[in-house]
Amino acid sequence: MDWFDTSDYWLGRLLFKEGLAVIYLCAFLVAANQFRPLLGDHGMLPIRRFLAGRRWQGSPSIFHLHYSDRFFAFIAWTGAGLAALALLGLLDLLPLPLSMLGWLLLWALYLSIVNVGQLWYGFGWESLLLEVGLLAVFVGNAHTAPPLLTLLLLRWVLFRLEFGAGLIKIRGDPCWRDLTCLYYHHETQPMPGPLSWLFHRLPRPLHKVEVAGNHFTQLIVPFFLFMPQPVAGGAAAIMIATQLWLVASGNFSWLNWLAIVLGLSVLPDGFWEALLPISAPTGIASSPTWFVVAVVAFTAAIVALSYRPARNLLSSHQMMNASFDPWHLVNTYGAFGHITRTRREIVVEGTTDEHVTPDTEWRAYEFKGKPGDLRRRPRQFAPYHLRLDWLMWFAAISPSYAAPWFGGFVTRLLDGDRATLKLLHHNPFPDRPPTYVRARTFRYRFTTRAERRATGAWWARTYESDFMPPASLQRRQ
Structure with missing residues (x-):
């Protein structure tokens, strides 16, 4: 179907799914390596105690059916193994229904972990991974053309991620408005990186340039994601470059990397073919009718669920990093509305x-x-x-x-x-x-x-x- 399929983003979709698989793998390894002292039966916030008296509808998770430390480890390592298969490209070589099922299982397993993770999982990038992970179910496999509707939904996530972060800053701490927040932030951020000392010691006028560039990237550039190419790709490239700067300046888990992965899905195949000795395959099959129906229905649901996050963006009492349902389907994002000086x-x-x-x-x-x-x-x-x-x-x-x-x-x-x-x-x-x-x-x-x-x-x-x-x-x- 000409209106549904697009042949210009096969490589972008490939890089998006490979990048997402890396992040999933990292997330499940974190869960497997850290859960016992944090959430296990002898941990600081035991899952078994958390589940007592809670209903499945409020925190959907497979662990409502059964919990033991051994079962949690099995779920975490199963997720890691499935993510490794996705990274190797094996999930996308499966027939479309099985490929979708594999990505859906990744999402469901991680949802089960997040919904019992309590304070240890109370970070915005958990919801972001789940929202993006569910969209990955509907981007097709290696044998089908990428559906335009799903690609637009990915841009909608990236828009909310960047624009929401920009709004929470400009509405929050005055230092974002007078461009002085980075006098402090490289030093006071949660987990500095190996280059943070150097970033902190940059001249103060350059810190102001950093903040102004951040405002431009988060408050203006996101609107160009929905423009025709090459404008949309240029906007995504600016966002990717900004996120790489943030990666170099500190440790923010997979937040920046997920933003980069989303940006990769916006870049057309022509960009990659000009940059790298690769090209998209020819003769990609059109999407089957059942898949078209599924994507259209899913898109309609996401549009309906976007009302509250969109209203939150426009609210003077904007929330940051909030989910409006226990499935983490469409969320609101933002960070560092207030900067600590000490x-x-x-x-x-x-x-x-x-x-x-x-x-x-x-x-x-x-x-x-x-x-x-x-x-x-x-x-x-x-x-x-x-x-x-x-x-x-x-x-x-x-x-x-x-x-x-x-x-x-x-x-x-x-x-x-x-x-x-x-x-x-x-x-x-x-x-x-x-x-x-x-x-x-x-x-x-x-x-x-x-x-x-x-x-x-x-x-x-x-x-x-x-x-x-x-x-x-x-x-x-």
């Missing part, structure tokens, strides 16, 4: 002394991503997501974020729980667990160029307050 870090320490005295020697636990050791350069982890590290950043902003889980975290350190210790970069008590654990809040800042040359340190810090007094197993009992 970086605070919780440093968790332990001791093997039997009694705490002023002379007690305390040794610090090191996390994988969040700052701790002043001489340790921030690492690059994205698109891999360190869930505990991110929640520690929120806890440093307000202790209320830590109330449901921090006590359980400390108890597991006192127990020497291996699963919990695997979430950390360094355990200072390899032989036996500590007798006491405490937590203190420090103000962190990037060193100046002179301090960096003199000391080799990336960070400087000053003590602010106790976050948690020394605790032992006896006291916690």
Whole structure:
């Protein structure tokens, strides 16, 4: 059908699905590697306890039928295996109904995890992955032409992602309007990357250029996604370049990479054929009638469900990173409407002394991503997501974020729980667990160029307050 199929985006669809498969693989590996101490039966926020008294309609998940740690691991590793098959292109070589079923299963498995993930999965990129993952079911396989309607729905997601982020900024912190937010943000963002120190030390006029460029990309460029080519492709290219800049400047899980993957679907085959020694195959079959009907019905449903997210964009009380249904079908996005000016870090320490005295020697636990050791350069982890590290950043902003889980975290350190210790970069008590654990809040800042040359340190810090007094197993009992 001429109005339904388009032969100009076969390569773009291929790259979109390959990129999405990588992100799915990463997401399921995160789930498999981290769930036991976070969500398992002996975890900080157990899934079994969460499910008690909750109805399936409020949090659709396969785990309502059965939960055990072994079953969760099976679901996570099944998802990882299916994502690997998609990455190898094997799902798209299947007949269209089976290919769609494979992508639908990926979506359903990850939905099951997100809907029981509680605070550990309360991030906007979880809903974004689910929304984009469901659209992938309806983009066709390697043997069919990409459906135009689904490609437009992908652009609609990218529009809401970028425009929503731009609006939440311009409506929020005044520093976005006076172009000064990046005086602070590279230093105070949740998880700095290896280049964040350099970004922070850029001249302040360049920081203002960064913010102005961000506003242009998020508030103006998205409207050009719906223009004819090459304008739409040019808009997507600007967004991709901006997202790569964000990838270089910090760790934001797979948020930036999903935006890039969405942008790839907008670039026409002519762009890729001019850039790379590849070309789209000829003789691609038209979509079967049943698939046309399914895509049209699905598009109509998405259009209807888009009312509330679209209204939210226009609201002066705009919400960010919100889902309007438990299936995460059409969501609203946005980030960093407010920028913290000061970086605070919780440093968790332990001791093997039997009694705490002023002379007690305390040794610090090191996390994988969040700052701790002043001489340790921030690492690059994205698109891999360190869930505990991110929640520690929120806890440093307000202790209320830590109330449901921090006590359980400390108890597991006192127990020497291996699963919990695997979430950390360094355990200072390899032989036996500590007798006491405490937590203190420090103000962190990037060193100046002179301090960096003199000391080799990336960070400087000053003590602010106790976050948690020394605790032992006896006291916690």
